[in-house]
Amino acid sequence: MIIISLVESFYLIYMFYFYYTNIDFNIIPHNWFDNIPLLNHLKGNTKGLRICLFGRYILPFFIAYLILRNYIGSLEIYWRYIIFISFILSLLNMNAFVYLTPVWLIEIYNKIEYK
Numbered sequence: 001m002i003i004i005s006l007v008e009s010f011y012l013i014y015m016f017y018f019y020y021t022n023i024d025f026n027i028i029p030h031n032w033f034d035n036i037p038l039l040n041h042l043k044g045n046t047k048g049l050r051i052c053l054f055g056r057y058i059l060p061f062f063i064a065y066l067i068l069r070n071y072i073g074s075l076e077i078y079w080r081y082i083i084f085i086s087f088i089l090s091l092l093n094m095n096a097f098v099y100l101t102p103v104w105l106i107e108i109y110n111k112i113e114y115k
Contacts, residue, residue: 002067008066008103008106008107009067012059012062012099012100015099016051016055016059016096017051019049019050019099022045023050024042024095025050025094026095027094033052033092039052039054039092041055050095051095055089083107
């Protein structure tokens with residue numbers, strides 16, 4: 001499990017901090033967060049990071065959970081909450097939703113496989 005957690009963590013770090021693209025998955029154009037610097041993210045066809053500052057601030061907590069659950073067994077009881085909260089928050093930015101989908105699928109598969 002530690003290998004899976006490390007691969008997921010490196011993938012998320014790359015996608016949230018270093019992956020520059022001009023692909024925007026936000027299919028519904030909106031300007032709700034334009035006045036909130038923490039939630040403002042790149043829109044349109046401009047090449048750049050597609051994750052808002054809030055997403056980049058919250059990601060280390062998600063990664064800490066992914067790593068620490070391998071050493072602190074009691075963290076497993078929070079698994080559903082972490083997945084649910086990350087799902088809800090990712091709906092603010094569909095790029096984050098797309099980037100997190102492989103991690104969620106792996107996590108759900110592992111929960112089903114190892115029960």
